[in-house]
Amino acid sequence: MPLTVGELARRCGLTVRTLHHYDAIGLLKPSLRSDAGYRLYDRTNVERLHRIQALRQFGLPLADIGTVLSGPEQPLGELIDRQIAQLDRELDRAARLRSRLVALGGQLAAGQSPDLAEWLDTLELMTMYEKYFSPEELQSLPLHxxxxxxxxxxxxxxxxxxxxxxxxxxxxxxxxxxxxxxxxxxxxxxxxxxxxxxxxxxxxxxxxxxxxxxxxxxxxxxxxxxxxxxxxxxxxxxxxxxxxxxxxxxxxxxxxxxxxxxxxxxxxxxxxxxxxxxxxxxxxxxxxxxxxxxxxxxxxxxxxxxxxxxxxxxxxxxxxxxxxxxxxxxxxxxxxxx
Incomplete structure (x- = not known):
């Protein structure tokens, strides 16, 4: 069943303004129009939107995403595999930080004075990187x-x-x-x-x-x-x-x-x-x-x-x-x- 721009925005967590912008720059044009002239998005549009959002998560700017999508189409399964791999890396980072916090909390609960040097060094390094790279870029920077x-x-x-x-x-x-x-x-x-x-x-x-x-x-x-x-x-x-x-x-x-x-x-x-x-x-x-x-x-x-x-x-x-x-x-x- 085709979706209006408002329905698509609500279902996928984007704003109507964002979808209008994607339409204006030719990145995601609705395949259908209602009798009253409203934009209608079908399954093909939803699949393309998935590709757009996935590439954005990989740190690509919109101009480069348009170029990528205009070329040979990467199988959607491969794109989803890349997303899973990225999520696995994020989960690994979160797990390591959680482990540090659990150890820190355990020391505090036991009335011990924890050694914060290593933890503070890590936070300082993260802050340094964020002066030079956007959050999206950091996701695609293996060194980080x-x-x-x-x-x-x-x-x-x-x-x-x-x-x-x-x-x-x-x-x-x-x-x-x-x-x-x-x-x-x-x-x-x-x-x-x-x-x-x-x-x-x-x-x-x-x-x-x-x-x-x-x-x-x-x-x-x-x-x-x-x-x-x-x-x-x-x-x-x-x-x-x-x-x-x-x-x-x-x-x-x-x-x-x-x-x-x-x-x-x-x-x-x-x-x-x-x-x-x-x-x-x-x-x-x-x-x-x-x-x-x-x-x-x-x-x-x-x-x-x-x-x-x-x-x-x-x-x-x-x-x-x-x-x-x-x-x-x-x-x-x-x-x-x-």
Missing amino acids: NDPDVLAHWNALIGEVQAAMDRGVTPEAPYAHALALQWMEAVQRGTGNNPGFITRLKAMQDNEPGIRERNGITPALERFIERALVDARLVIFERYLGPSDMERMRANYGAHMYDWPPLIAEVRGAINAGVPPTDPHAQRLARRWMELFRAYAGDDPATHARIREAYVNEPDLRSGSSVDPAMLAYVRSAIEAMG
Whole structure:
């Protein structure tokens, strides 16, 4: 039986205004109209609304949801499985917090003075994250809500610090391996979201308490940066001659932290369906080429060899969210500029 907008809003817990907004932006248009012209929603509309609300819970903005739903349709069963997995993670977090509170309450009931340090540290970390991420974003940030990811980070940080303590240099093959593992951990910890990398870096720089707790000291951070640059230069040596490598050694890595926000913007344009011929896509492509030429120079033959390296060597892209499809998108935008 078709539902009016008021009935649908009441049954699903949304407001009529929200459903009208979904209709206005083309996200959820009623399939039917009554004789009097009222919106009527059928079973197909309800299924689409379920998809919209599920994607919102995963942290996607409405513009990206529209893009996702306009593409190949994910089976509803798979979407529900993702929702169940997310709820399982939330239940796990709630259970761990409940366990802490039960222990705290038990101590208080026994007249003991509880040690609040660990609990307060946890609350402080949560507050720090909330300065930089919305609640919806935190749900999709594995580094914040996945205990396995956090445990892997802690172990890797300890391994890097131990290597530094033993006198391992950033140029050593072992340091290269650690740096590439680090970038894989970045990719996993951010859910492969390049926009999160910039905010995590800002949080790391602006919140002293973060460094005190995670052990990523400025010295450790510099070690990883140098090891990563050197590891990737070793890869580039397979594709470039001596003169190109001399320029690469002088310039590669100089704009390391300028790339993530640009990559995030390009990913956003792709997800929003912005064509490479659009002026916005071409502005992004120009910025991309400025950063690229800063270390690659202006020789088209060198550019081709570097592009070949990026396509063939995943370690050059790890942790960045750059994939062959993104490189092709940027290249198409450049070609469209003539």
